[in-house]
Amino acid sequence: MYQAPRGTADILPEEQPYWYHIEKKAREICSLFGYKQIKTPVFEDVGLFNRSVGEGTDLMDKEIYVFEDRGNNKLALMPEGTAGVCRAYVEHGMQNLPQPVKVFYITPIFRYDRPQAGRYRLHYQFGCEAIGDGSPAVDSEIIDLLWNFYRSLGLTDIRLVMNSIGCRTCRPVYLEKLVNHYRSNTGAICQDCKTRLEKNPMRLLDCKNESCQPIAETAPKSIDYLCEDCRKHLADLEKYLGILGIPYTINHRLVRGLDYYTRTVFEVQPANNRSQSSIGGGGRYDHLVEAVGGKPAPAAGFAAGIERIILNMKEQGITVPDIPSPRVYCACMGEAAADLALHLASELRKAGVGTILASANRSLKAQLRHANSTGAEYTVIIGEDEVTNGTAVLRDMKDAGQVTMALDELKKTLIDRCASR
Numbered sequence: 001m002y003q004a005p006r007g008t009a010d011i012l013p014e015e016q017p018y019w020y021h022i023e024k025k026a027r028e029i030c031s032l033f034g035y036k037q038i039k040t041p042v043f044e045d046v047g048l049f050n051r052s053v054g055e056g057t058d059l060m061d062k063e064i065y066v067f068e069d070r071g072n073n074k075l076a077l078m079p080e081g082t083a084g085v086c087r088a089y090v091e092h093g094m095q096n097l098p099q100p101v102k103v104f105y106i107t108p109i110f111r112y113d114r115p116q117a118g119r120y121r122l123h124y125q126f127g128c129e130a131i132g133d134g135s136p137a138v139d140s141e142i143i144d145l146l147w148n149f150y151r152s153l154g155l156t157d158i159r160l161v162m163n164s165i166g167c168r169t170c171r172p173v174y175l176e177k178l179v180n181h182y183r184s185n186t187g188a189i190c191q192d193c194k195t196r197l198e199k200n201p202m203r204l205l206d207c208k209n210e211s212c213q214p215i216a217e218t219a220p221k222s223i224d225y226l227c228e229d230c231r232k233h234l235a236d237l238e239k240y241l242g243i244l245g246i247p248y249t250i251n252h253r254l255v256r257g258l259d260y261y262t263r264t265v266f267e268v269q270p271a272n273n274r275s276q277s278s279i280g281g282g283g284r285y286d287h288l289v290e291a292v293g294g295k296p297a298p299a300a301g302f303a304a305g306i307e308r309i310i311l312n313m314k315e316q317g318i319t320v321p322d323i324p325s326p327r328v329y330c331a332c333m334g335e336a337a338a339d340l341a342l343h344l345a346s347e348l349r350k351a352g353v354g355t356i357l358a359s360a361n362r363s364l365k366a367q368l369r370h371a372n373s374t375g376a377e378y379t380v381i382i383g384e385d386e387v388t389n390g391t392a393v394l395r396d397m398k399d400a401g402q403v404t405m406a407l408d409e410l411k412k413t414l415i416d417r418c419a420s421r
């Protein structure tokens with residue numbers, strides 16, 4: 001028997017109320033902030049990700065799904081959403097629109113990760129990008145949107161951590177200090193960090209290995225080496241977050257796993273920190289549009305993992321409304337009754353009354369049991385007698401009281417009571 005591939009999950013109907021609710025809240029908050037939806041392909045030329053996410057990152061070295069199609073094109077399943085949005089921004093000349101261009105997406109993301117709770121090979125992200133504006137007001141808007149999105153879901157037990165990793169001017173100075181610090185401690189660091197030291201030193205600070213913690217903790221901090229512009233950018237962002245009343249802490253070890261970030265990086269984590277996992281993260285990426293072939297366009301954005309949000313909502317006991325289901329159930333016995341039921345259900349649905357039509361080949365008892373399990377408020381029962389008389393039985397499921405009515409009258413009654421429009 002086949003099973004869903006490792007690290008993926010079927011999202012069954014009973015889970016859908018969480019997805020429906022979260023996506024609804026995401027759309028609502030985006031509409032409040034003026035972000036419009038974009039959909040980009042779930043696969044792109046692999047080169048796009050090499051140039052943006054960066055070779056030497058875990059995402060590119062270990063996690064990206066790459067394949068060659070029948071036309072010998074080397075493609076990759078989207079390992080994150082930002083690169084595709086930047087490609088679309090350039091391809092469709094969005095630089096000519098009023099800046100910044102503000103978009104959001106809800107998309108599947110593919111990463112060959114080691115599966116565990118909250119870590120999947122296929123997960124879904126809600127993300128926002130504001131492209132074409134370098135001002136710290138954009139960073140604060142992106143954070144504000146994300147923060148209020150979580151609040152609208154009732155997720156209050158969360159914290160925002162932030163850092164500035166500088167820009168092309170000041171980062172090289174910082175990296176030299178960082179590398180020197182690690183070089184003088186090479187004996188004590190893990191094998192992975194030895195590789196990071198050569199390939200991607202910023203990631204040294206991210207190491208979870210016990211033996212590397214003292215070295216990472218005592219490492220020089222990027223915020224101490226920021227140039228004047230980066231320092232001002234961070235100070236302004238902090239001022240705006242103060243005005244917005246959004247609490248945060250600066251964590252000098254927050255560097256993020258993608259290479260395109262400049263200046264601001266941030267993550268939102270569950271306050272209890274039981275799992276290492278962030279429920280959202282992002283930052284500024286001022287050179288990504290150039291990297292994918294556009295004119296320079298500074299930008300900032302975030303993405304939030306929907307499965308992790310659901311895990312945290314459940315852990316915090318947050319429930320969501322049910323997706324409305326049909327209020328009428330139509331049961332029938334015999335072929336003529338089934339034809340009548342089909343017509344009635346169709347008329348009711350056209351009038352905006354949600355109606356479940358029973359499978360006529362099941363016994364009436366089974367149909368009524370099914371009616372109960374659907375949560376319908378009314379059941380219509382059409383049998384052979386009713387066909388002859390042009391009537392039907394209307395049962396109120398709350399008190400099991402029932403009346404026989406002419407079909408037209410019954411239809412009108414149900415439309416009056418149950419029509420949603």
Ligand code: HAM
Pocket residue numbers: 079080081082111113118119120121122123125127128129257258278279280281282283285300301302303304305306307308
């Ligand atoms: P990221 O931090 O790699 O950032 O992913 C964003 C969020 O996706 C994470 O905070 C987490 O909630 C969720 N996530 C990541 N990996 C997994 C996984 N294997 N299983 C379940 N959930 C996961 C980005 O992808 C950037 N593109 C964000 C961004 C947008 N930066 C600027 N704009």
